[in-house]
Amino acid sequence: MSKKGLLILITMVAALGGLLFGYDTGIINGTQFYFSKYFELSDFMKGWVVSSALIGCFVGAIGAGTISNALGRKVTLIISALLFTVSAAGSGLPSFLPESVTLLVIFRLIGGLGIGLASMAAPTYIAEISPKDKRGVLVSFYQLAIVTGFFVVFLATYFIGNGNTEAENVSTGWRWMFWSELIPCLLFLGLTFFIPKSPRWLVQKGMEEAAMVVLNKLHSKEVAQKEIDEIKASLAKERKTQLTGTSVLQKSVLPIIIIGSILSLLQQFTGINAVLYYGGDIFEKALGYGQEDVLAQQILLGAVNFLFTFVAMFTVDKLGRKPLIIIGSFGMLLGFILLGGTLYADAVGIVSLIGVLLFIGSFAMSMGPVTWVLLSEMFPNKIRSVAMSIAVAVQWAGNALVTFSFPVIAGSETNLDGFWNRSLPYFIFSVFIIFIIIFTQKYLFETKGKSLEEVEGIWEEKYGEIE
Template structure:
């Protein structure tokens, strides 16, 4: 297999973890109405069923760091694929099995564990294996796969939901929505056995010959020899002193900066829009219930298109310029939505605001944060630092998803002068923080090897 095709295979297979991330997160959006009717869920129980997977994501991201160090990136992803498969089947157990809310939550948490493990390991694995000049684009394959996962699952749930009657969807249609995830999850599990292990993990374990063989296949002999020397030099300190002081001033600062950036991705409000897009379209924008699934597809489509734009510009323009451009677009988008809500002039301008926000996020904070997190941490702390940053991101995701409907329904938000716009102005404030953090603390990593980026912190 030629070098380019081999790299594409590696990126595509590992990015399937991102597709399952998007698919597993999005499938509950399409299924929740029908399973709520099936089980007769209260609002509190419905929130628990929907939010339980996020708790699994949080735990999965925490264990992903030590797991990645112990068994490697590849086998960590294999474990996540097994969890995805078990979750997909178990969430839609056939009627002959006594499915209960507790069993459903159990399998949703299993899926969350899979997402947490994959969300840390997949972008890190791609970054560690990709050539320097196209690393940004290859890591954005991961974000692209997440977006494709959202888009495909909205199409799948829309198809299942519209081909069955309401009674059939309530009885068993929601089960089929969960089972549709079995196709990508089993494919992910099988294909992972054909990709190599991370050369940087192999070097970390002292398997330099194996690492060099993989680097030669990816970069050619000359570049591979240079890169293995850089990797060994960066790991020398770790080999001399196995215990790394994570609380030293320099290392703690890197972890804090990465974690803050990771958390701010969620505080843009992206998942409030994706998870509660149906409510936004219905309550804020005046769409009817029958249009909800179709509107979700529109959101996912815009997200998909602009992720492609990011993929082809992140190595050309750089990471920081995309963050600045995207932040401006997100602010303008939420200003359009917020002001039209305040003035009670909801209409096409409001919809343009939502779509502009989605497009701007997909161009910037969506893919670029994953690129930066996979690049910015030194070799010796990458696994655990990524674990901290990604688990904090899932905790922030849970906070936003739980607090958004509370703020939306609060008396302060409903009444004048806010008229339903308060959450969007809160999100604008956090986006302004992103601009400051990017300017002050984030290095430009375009065109630099992982070891050269490590030198920036020194």
């Protein structure tokens, strides 16, 4: 196999963590429509059950930096695969054990821990094995895997649920939907044992020869030697600062972490997961679709999400990160204006559906993949693991807030019976999308074509050397 082919293959294996991220979070869309009726959940309890996994994501992301530094990116991915497997197997257990929504929440929390670990370790690992001119597209494989997971799980829930009556899906169908995740879980668990360890982590642990072996397998000798020299130079500076310690409150560090965390948070405040998690409710309650169409509409969402991710993959290293975010943000804004406007005017129809799909497609080509690309490359080497953990944890906290609050706001009297006529959530999200455009223009710089060490140098020019 060629070096390029091997690099892509290893990237795809690591990106399976993203596929399970998408599958595990997307499965809640197809199942919550039915288990909410099974457990007779209120809007408040529905928000709690759906968002419970995100608490695990938050905790997993917080601990991911420490685990990843101590055990390595590869071992962290293996641990996440084990957690995914336990969660998938256990989420359907209420069919054999006493019926309790608490049991479902516990296994969702375990799955959340796996997502939290993978969401930090996978893009970091991919960024650390990638040459700088291909890093954008290779890290985008992670986002492609996420949306592939969403699309595949929507197909799985459709084929599992479409052959059943609604009563059968409420009784047992949603359990089989959860169990379908075991297939990609076991695939990910098995394949992660065969990928190499991160060369940056190996050098950090004093195993330079092992790192050189990995880099020589993936790159030409010239590129491999340049990579190892840059890693060693960066780590030499890092070890020097370790004598006094690097604080996240340091004036040259804190602004970088704040910028990355805000970017991460804004990805969630677009409302993407409100649409992906509660797509069934949106189509049935807000857009008036019949229950028999709900699963089919979710496939449409997943297909658009999947296809438009390729737009980002083929343009992120050509157009750059900032242009994609700005173009996509205008598309997301227009999509929610169409959806919110038709709801407000009580004119729901094809324009409303176009608005939803325009929002999904615009997110998929911008804030979806580009946020992960920027997070994987924007943090200086000496703080990367800690900063990435903080930014990803903030993202999961934002995800939990949006996921928990959306059904409460959508089901409130203010939204349903008052001035807003079911449109309030989408206009709230629109305000945050406008803020994304402003924030991107003012605080983000273009990282296209720059090595991780060059990015670090730009930050040091802005805020001073990290001590």
